[in-house]
Each structure stands twice: as C-alpha cells, then as structure tokens.
Amino acid sequence: MGALDELTRPAGDDDHVGGVPARLVASPASTAEAAALVAAAGDLTVVVRGGGTKIHWGPSPRALDLIIDTRRLAGVVEHAAGDLITVLGAGTPLDELALGDQQLAIDAAPGATVGGVVATGASGPRRLHYGTARDLLIGITVVRPDGVVAKAGGKVVKNVAGYDLGKLYTGSYGTLGLITECVFRLHPRPAAAAYVRTTAPAQAVPAILAAQVAPTAIEIDTATGELAVLLEGTPGGVRERSGLLEKLLAGEVSEAAPGWWGRDPWTADEIGMKLSVPLSMVPGLIESGSTLRGSAGTGVLYAAAHDITEVERLRAQCVRSGGHAVVLTAPADVRDILDMWGPVPGLAVMRRIKDQFDPDHRFAPGRFVGGI
C-alpha cells in the first residue's frame, strides 16, 4: 500500500458517484503517473472523473474505492494548425480551448472535459454537420485496468492501420480503463453563422434537409414549440441561405441561439433521457406529449420524464420505431429501480470485451450496459 498512499489522498464529502462515496482520490499529472497509480491500485474499484458535469450519468457503481480525477491531465499538448489536428490531455476543459481560427466541433456542457465527453459519447446540436466525438477522435492514449499504457490511431485523419480502439473507448463510460490523451480532427471556424427560428412543426425537417441550405444543426424544443436551424459558412452564403430558410419556414433570422439551445431539458428532480430514432420517426416522437429537446435533423433527442411510466412509454415508442432510449440521470429515489440502459443488442460480445480489458471488473463496475 506504500505506493498507493503516496499517489492518493483520502476522499472528501464531494467525492461520491451516484451516491456511493469513494475512499480515496488521486489526481495524476501525466500518463506515466496515471499508469503507476492504476498499477498500484490493482485490487481497488475505480471510477474516473473529469469536470464532473456528467458524473451522475449512468447507474451508480456497485463498489467504489478510488476516484481518479483527470483534471491535472490537462492542456493542449500539440496544435498542428496546418494539419488541422490537436492533441489534448483528457482533463482539458473544452470551453477553455483556444485554437485560433480553428475549432474542435464538439458541443459540451460548461466545465466538461475532453475525456468526459469522449467517455460518455456526449453530443450536442452541431453533430448534424460535424458528427460526434467518435467521428472527430483520431487517436487515443489509455491506461488499461492492468496499468499498461496503450495508444491507438495517431495524428493523421486518414489511417486504417489496426483496430480503431478510440471508437471502442468512446462512450464506454470508463469501464475499459482511463483515457489520458486524445487526438482530434479540427475544423475551421466558420466566418459567419446565423440561426433561423420558427414555430414550424417537426414535419418541416424533411423540407429543411431538401432545401440545399446545408444546416449545421436543426434543433427542436417542445416546451417553447420552437424549431431552430443553425447555418454556417461565408457571410454571403449564410445571408442567402438563411433568407431562403426564413421564407420556407415563416421564421426569423437571429444572430443569437435560443436560450434552450444545447441545454438539457430536465431539472434536478426529473428523469433525464437520451432518445434516438430513425429520422422519419422524429415527428411521431415529438407528438408523444413528453418534454423533448434535441437534434431533429439526426433523430437524437433528450427528454425530461416525470416518472417510470413515462420512461417506459418513451422507451416502448423508441424501440418500436427501431431506436433506443437510455436514462442518463435520475433522482436518487427512482435511480435504483430504473432500468437505465434498456435493451442492448450485442450484449454478449460486449461482456466478452469487458472481460478481456478488465477481467476483475474493477473499472466503473455496474455503471454500463447489462451491469458491465
């Protein structure tokens, strides 16, 4: 335990995950330090924490000895502007990135870290145009649960050498080990942007997609009854396209995003869900009567459910439509009786992957699908 004592500190009052208190906390400052820590923590259960903005997502861990805090693994390791890539420490807050006239096109909550967004596969409005972390991540460094450091991918966007481990770690909720560094593809910052806001229904989405306006995002919000489209590009192009869309949707062009744009629709005492359905099923979902917000252009929406009955109803509708419904977060009193993940095809293979990477099930035990 000697090495572990030096690398950790006793947990404080705020060091819990889903109501489960940790015993120890560690904040490694480099991949090497993190590897030494994980190797020394050989029989401890571990949860990785970044900015903590999504730490309440997913079921509570079955057991928790050690929280690994990634916030000292922060910083821009490299920004090769000419190659449109950047190498970032996993603890880097996304809202502090300064990449000049380039951007890492991932929407995240204020304070969210690179590692947290990758580990949860979180996404926002602009995924319609830029894709999600899985599409933008081109290289990754991880510390495996056995303390071994491994890299996959690299610093070039085009690369098909070996398995794409970055995709496997994206959305794995910390169950396969600790992400310490990520390499991303960047995009130029658009010269101009505008929002077209309207009260048109979700049925208008096919017309927007057909209208050759190349939207960056199409978001809908049932609480306000509003639909908003983000357009980016050259100043002249944005002007022309937003004018076209303004007419098509009987809307108005605005420089600012609606207040609800990119925010979770639930409050602390509601159940927060992520729903995904095929595009043609979006209008039906919007008309379900639930409070929904999200990407009507990709079929990924977020719901604020009031009780388990509503969760089950939304899940039934999504699954019947060929989609999925996951409970991201829930108040303490319903959390333990909810099936947060819902049905998961391919679970047998996923269990075998977990067994290979983390045979003793120490990393985020119970937080993932099927109790992984």
Next chain:
Amino acid sequence: MADIDALARRLAAELGAEQVVTDRQELRTYECDGLAHYKVVPALVVLPHTAGQVATVVRACAEAGVPFVARGSGTGLSGGALPHAEGVLIVTAQMRRILEIAPADERAVVEPGVINLQVTRAATPHGYYYAPDPSSQQICSIGGNVAENSGGAHCLKYGFTTNHVTGLQIVTPDGELVRLGGRALDPPGYDLIGAFVGSEGTLGVATEVTVKLTRLPESVRTLLAAFPSIDAAGAATSAIIAAGVVPAAIEMMDALAIEAAEAAVACGYPPGAAAVLIVELDGPAPEVEAQFTEVTALCRGEGAFEIRIAADEAERALFWKGRKSAFAAVGRISPDYIVQDGVIPRTALPEVLRRISDVADSHGVRVANVFHAGDGNLHPLVLFDARVEGEAERAETVSGAIIDLCIEYGGSITGEHGVGLDKAKYMPRMYGEDDLDTMQLVRCAFDPDHLSNPGKVFPAPRLCGERPGGDLAARFPGVEVF
C-alpha cells in the same frame, strides 16, 4: 484434408452443392485478391445467398476448427482477402440485393455483395448518394468497404466508411448472427460497429449493412491547376486548408503519373506540368461560388501556370478520369509496379516527396506519385521490370523505405488499402508491443480461436484468455515454466 472433405459434404448438404466449390481448377480462380503477387488456393469456396447461410458456414468452420476468410469483390490491395490454404473462402458476391433505400431516414440497407456505386445509383433518384467513393467503386463491394474502412477521394470532407455505417448484421466467429445498431444513431453499449468497421475480416463477416445516405450537393465545381513544381502544388494545398476551406477533394499527380495517365486515357492535362492538382468543392451554390473564387486565386498565387475550370459534367469527368485511372495507367509506362499507400501529416508533403525522390534515385528506381493531397494520403507507384534481375528487390526496398518515411513523420502505414497480409510486418514499427496487445484484446473477445481471417493485420497472434505461464507451456510442450 479429411476435415475439409467432411466440411465440404456438410456444407453441400446444408447449402446445396452448387454453392460449394471443390473443383481444383475453379478454386484457383480465387487464389488472390487485388494484390495479385500473393497467391494461395483455398481448400474450399462457398457462395452463400443469405445471412443464415453465412452463419451456417461459419458455425461449421468453428465446430471443425477450420479457418475462414470472407471475400467481397476481391479488389483489396493489401492481400486482406487472400485465402487460407487449409480454410474456407466465403464469397459474398451472391448477396447483392439492395434491401431498402429509405430517403426519409437517409439510410440504405444492403447486402454485403452490393457494389459501392450501385448504392449511389439507387439513391440518386431520391436526391441522395453514398459518400465513400474508393477509386474501385464500380466493382468493389460494400462488405469489402466495411472490412477495410474504405475511403476515397472525397473522404477529406465526408469521412470514411466508418462515418457512414449506422447498422450491421454480422456473423461472429462462433457462427452467431448479431445485429448492431440500425437506422437510429448512438445505440447503447460499446461501439462494436466502430470496432468492426476496418477490422479487415478478423472479427467476423458482415451480412447486412445499413449506411447513411448523403444529400446530393446543389453545386459541384472542379478545377484542374497545373504547377511548375511539386512544392508549388503542395504550397497551394496548404494555402487552401489555411484559408479555412474544406474542399470535397484535393488530389495531386506528379509528372510521371501524368505521363502514364496521358498514355492510357488521353486526359489532356496541361503539358509541361510538374504537378497537377484537382480541387473539387461542393455544397450550396452561394458557398461554393465564393470559395471557388478563393481557391482559384490561391492556386494562382502559389504559381499555377494554367487553371482549367470544368464547364460541365463531361469536363469534370475528364479531369477525374486521369486521376482515377492512374494506378492502371502506370502499366503503360512500366511492365510492373507496386502501389504503395501511406499517410503523412499534410504539411510534411513537400519534404517527404523530396525524400521519396532521393530514395528512389539512390536505388535507380522510378516512382510516380498520385495522392489525396488534402489528407496527406500518398499513393506512390514504384515502377520496375520483373524480368530485369534485381529490379523487383530494389522496388520492394524503395516501397518499404516510403513506409518508413511515413512512420518517421508521424503518419500511418496505410490510409485506405488496409494492413492485410502485406503490411502486418510494419505494424510493430507503427505501434508498440502494448498497443498491439491491446488491439488483440478485441480480437480475443470476438475470435478467441483465431479462425476469422488468421494471419492478417497482426504479425503475431495473442493467445487469448490464458495466463502468461500457461501460454508458454502451450507453445512449448515439455518445457518447464518457472
């Protein structure tokens, strides 16, 4: 071969004799893929018509402990679909139905033997197309594209196969049919689609693929710019990217590649060019027009001495004809050639090209360069004459040196052709032992017995699920383990 005979009888009974090939002469027609200098005659070929039949074949292989290799159209350039001498080749070419074009969902559902371009043809009447466009798109299959994570000239803007697959049905190496994802995005759980796409047939066989359809752009503008030097063309590429433009494609050819293309297809590129760039922009008309003007100015600013702008679809096709025929065209200027595929950071392009030229000169070998300049994906064509003693070896040396350069500059040993059999030996140069070991944890989860396309991608297989001491004892029976 007793196992194989029994397997052949079983599969003939379960699938029908006409779907099982045992005739030696016929088996020989499957002895190689697009990388024709590797040849292995498979022990057996089966031609399944359905996903259920693929599962039957794989289950039979698993039970008999016989390796299997899946093959689509056989156009791969890394020997990924090279048969196994004691194994079964599962040819998906009979599974070529487009199951659904669903424009309202922006998806197409296809069987793995469907040809890439057929998806676009079927989607075009609805205003959509399938974006990944490998140069072989007229003959390569979607199943093969999934295995190789195929790219193409337009992946600079649109990404690769992995960014366009939302659902798969696969047969796992133990013969089970599993559905992953579908038309909806973000299925819960590990991203097994992300792991499977590009795994080169080592994690199972794809039997149905759901792909994204992309809206046909309102406007497409293409220009051909001729430069007095490679450096100038490289500088123009960098200038375009630095200006914040993301073209659909930026392709480059050097003088030798141009010479070959002219000889083969008379594409009529500007005479005297040391390098040409093809730059294509697509999107909404007002955006494309503004950026096209900017790109034209940037090319001129970097010394382009002639810029041609495609006036219509016919002229655009002619620009692309020279580029897309370049590999085959090199046959006009050299009896034999190696097609290399490596990636470097885009900004290192001029420097790496100089070094490739130096290496080639020092070995007395000619190298024609064709590449996706926008993303630093090089396709040097190393020319040789196999009849001249020593030339093949020298070409092989130069080809290997090019890969070493890609690694030295922090790039990749393959951008789109895959590792296959051909480049497995380079994997330990690009990745450390622990990196390769970690990748093989995934292999062990899917295919612990290494029956799915064994010997490809990884230079040495990891023993799955055994303690290190146990591994040693298994490999060296009788040796004491301490």
